[in-house]
Amino acid sequence: MILSSHKDSDSNDILSYIKSVIMYTLFSDAEQNAEYTIEQMDEGFIFIPIYPITYVIDEAFYNKLFTILNLALTPMYTLIRPLTMQVITLDGKEPSRSRGLLIPARKGKPQRLKGTLSELVTQSKEKGDIPIMDIISWNYVRSPHALITGVSGSGKSYALKYIFKVCSNIGETIAIDPKGSDLARLAKQSGTKDIVIPPFVNSGDGQNGIGGKYLQEVVAVLKQVESEMYARQSRLYQATNRVSTDYRELGIKPVFVFIDELAALMTGASKQVKQDFQETLTRLVVLGREAGIYLVLAMQSARAEYLPTIVRDSISLRVQLGRINSENTRFLFPELSEMPMVPIGGKGSGILSIAGDPRYAGIEPVLTPTILD
Numbered sequence: 001m002i003l004s005s006h007k008d009s010d011s012n013d014i015l016s017y018i019k020s021v022i023m024y025t026l027f028s029d030a031e032q033n034a035e036y037t038i039e040q041m042d043e044g045f046i047f048i049p050i051y052p053i054t055y056v057i058d059e060a061f062y063n064k065l066f067t068i069l070n071l072a073l074t075p076m077y078t079l080i081r082p083l084t085m086q087v088i089t090l091d092g093k094e095p096s097r098s099r100g101l102l103i104p105a106r107k108g109k110p111q112r113l114k115g116t117l118s119e120l121v122t123q124s125k126e127k128g129d130i131p132i133m134d135i136i137s138w139n140y141v142r143s144p145h146a147l148i149t150g151v152s153g154s155g156k157s158y159a160l161k162y163i164f165k166v167c168s169n170i171g172e173t174i175a176i177d178p179k180g181s182d183l184a185r186l187a188k189q190s191g192t193k194d195i196v197i198p199p200f201v202n203s204g205d206g207q208n209g210i211g212g213k214y215l216q217e218v219v220a221v222l223k224q225v226e227s228e229m230y231a232r233q234s235r236l237y238q239a240t241n242r243v244s245t246d247y248r249e250l251g252i253k254p255v256f257v258f259i260d261e262l263a264a265l266m267t268g269a270s271k272q273v274k275q276d277f278q279e280t281l282t283r284l285v286v287l288g289r290e291a292g293i294y295l296v297l298a299m300q301s302a303r304a305e306y307l308p309t310i311v312r313d314s315i316s317l318r319v320q321l322g323r324i325n326s327e328n329t330r331f332l333f334p335e336l337s338e339m340p341m342v343p344i345g346g347k348g349s350g351i352l353s354i355a356g357d358p359r360y361a362g363i364e365p366v367l368t369p370t371i372l373d
């Protein structure tokens with residue numbers, strides 16, 4: 001990684017503030033404060049040990065440093081929790097100080113987006129990415145597929161609706177909604193052709209629950225998408241001379257498959273249908289990127305019994321809304337050993353990570369956009 005050094009007028013102030021913060025909290029012996037220096041880069045802060053040192057640098061040391069700075073730098077900076085210790089090398093320095101620990105940080109606090117749906121959609125068209133906060137956006141080509149989790153009332157459906165609306169302006173959308181609720185209604189309003197809802201929503205028959213037949217219908221729709229995916233792959237192979245390419249070379253639009261309450265889909269279905277569903281989902285998520293087939297899923301918790309690990313691991317944008325605790329977070333962010341700091345933002349607040357995008361180095365706080373009428 002090439003990092004650029006960063007100097008602005010208040011750089012020295014913040015560096016001496018950081019030193020004062022870690023002076024007593026990081027080390028047991030005050031003399032150890034002469035055994036490191038701190039520098040600022042565009043990407044964050046670098047802790048540079050100056051050898052010989054009398055302390056051990058390991059994952060626990062890094063986590064402690066991160067935890068101390070995380071609170072102390074709020075709200076001047078927002079720290080981004082990396083999944084593992086970030087060691088960087090520093091060129092042109094003497095051997096005793098040619099490496100450092102990167103604490104990724106962004107100046108200021110990212111702000112929640114607020115606007116009417118059409119304002120937010122216009123913003124996304126201008127950017128080419130889907131805006132999530134003022135300085136965070138989702139590039140679905142680079143970081144395919146999304147998963148939003150959170151308990152009831154945390155703002156999942158709300159966030160899903162926002163992404164749906166933006167995506168329906170970019171490409172084709174398919175809405176699978178076992179509740180026949182917000183997502184289905186929004187899809188109907190947006191003129192989406194493919195809306196898959198359980199029979200009771202259409203027939204008004206309260207006797208029939210979701211049931212296995214509904215999941216069969218969902219699987220049939222997903223298999224059509226799968227056929228489209230293979231057709232696109234084949235066309236791309238025929239059409240291109242490039243090694244690295246994707247559906248955009250064919251001049252076609254992406255397809256976004258939205259599934260709300262994914263776990264509820266499987267209630268009442270036979271083991272065989274469930275397996276068929278999970279296998280189809282796996283093929284779409286693993287093979288979809290180049291063909292421009294993207295999944296956007298929402299569920300209470302990304303438990304492995306509902307969402308195969310391989311599906312979860314292939315999803316780049318992961319969001320957890322509402323109550324964040326180690327019990328629910330470990331399903332979505334299994335790599336995470338320490339709890340991240342969460343913004344106190346009420347509805348639609350939580351944490352997010354975007355894999356595959358160098359702008360986002362780890363897990364950061366998120367406040368989902370507020371849609372004004």
Ligand SMILES: Nc1ncnc2c1ncn2[C@@H]1O[C@H](COP(=O)(O)OP(=O)(O)OP(=O)(O)O)[C@@H](O)[C@H]1O
Pocket residue numbers: 150151152153154155156157158159347348367368369370371
């Ligand atoms: N970003 C936000 N800005 C403003 N209000 C929000 C935001 N996110 C959620 N809300 C509010 O929180 C309420 C609950 O959100 P939502 O219905 O999406 O929760 P949920 O997690 O989908 O719950 P359920 O699983 O019961 O549907 C919404 O009706 C909305 O008023």
